[in-house]
Amino acid sequence: MKSKTLNLTLALSALALTAWAVAAPEKTHLARSVSTRKMADSVHAVIAADQRVYAETVARLAGAPGHAELLRDAGRSIQTHGAEFSYALRSLQPIAAHNGPQTEAEQTGLAFVAANPRDNYYTEEELGGRSYFTAIYAERATAAACVDCHNANPRSPRRDLKLGDVLGGIVVRVPLEF
Numbered sequence: 001m002k003s004k005t006l007n008l009t010l011a012l013s014a015l016a017l018t019a020w021a022v023a024a025p026e027k028t029h030l031a032r033s034v035s036t037r038k039m040a041d042s043v044h045a046v047i048a049a050d051q052r053v054y055a056e057t058v059a060r061l062a063g064a065p066g067h068a069e070l071l072r073d074a075g076r077s078i079q080t081h082g083a084e085f086s087y088a089l090r091s092l093q094p095i096a097a098h099n100g101p102q103t104e105a106e107q108t109g110l111a112f113v114a115a116n117p118r119d120n121y122y123t124e125e126e127l128g129g130r131s132y133f134t135a136i137y138a139e140r141a142t143a144a145a146c147v148d149c150h151n152a153n154p155r156s157p158r159r160d161l162k163l164g165d166v167l168g169g170i171v172v173r174v175p176l177e178f
């Protein structure tokens with residue numbers, strides 16, 4: 001009888017201890033800054049969401065700027081406002097030549113995300129004497145609109161794109177030196 005009570009007491013204390021540990025985790029990880037990678041991932045999440053919504057809806061309206069043009073204009077605009085990052089839409093087989101890879105890292109990263117669309121490509125590069133953290137994310141054809149418009153474009157080097165194919169990538173750059 002006694003040992004049963006002891007066992008029960010022990011079991012209850014263990015339970016209480018577990019509950020306490022779950023309810024009051026130690027705050028050893030108080031975030032005081034955002035990592036460069038998290039920053040790049042967040043910048044990408046916003047751009048990708050905007051691009052998707054825009055490309056699937058507005059870009060088809062006559063007279064509206066294309067989604068790639070919108071991204072370029074917005075990217076330029078934030079630069080003039082002193083943003084500490086930059087971004088670009090790129091592809092190894094672009095409709096517009098200016099969207100082709102412009103650095104070795106872009107070339108490697110675009111090939112990587114084309115082969116591994118679920119993974120992102122992260123690296124560092126030195127451009128103009130300055131170090132950058134560079135992240136490359138796959139841009140997939142998420143809607144029929146992407147495929148239809150790209151296949152129909154007379155400048156497109158591809159006519160056989162299907163839903164889900166990787167059309168290129170979004171490159172996000174964060175300077176590591178100021």
Ligand code: HEC
Binds near residue numbers: 056089
């Ligand atoms: C209404 C037509 C249209 C739609 C819809 C469209 N695109 Fe595009 N896309 C273009 C054009 C045109 C360009 C090149 C324009 C430029 O850079 O000035 C382009 C450029 C791109 C590029 C850069 C490489 C290149 O080919 O120049 C990527 C990547 C891309 N689009 C992905 C997508 C994805 C993903 C979707 C769907 C979510 C999509 N596009 C929807 C017309 C379209």
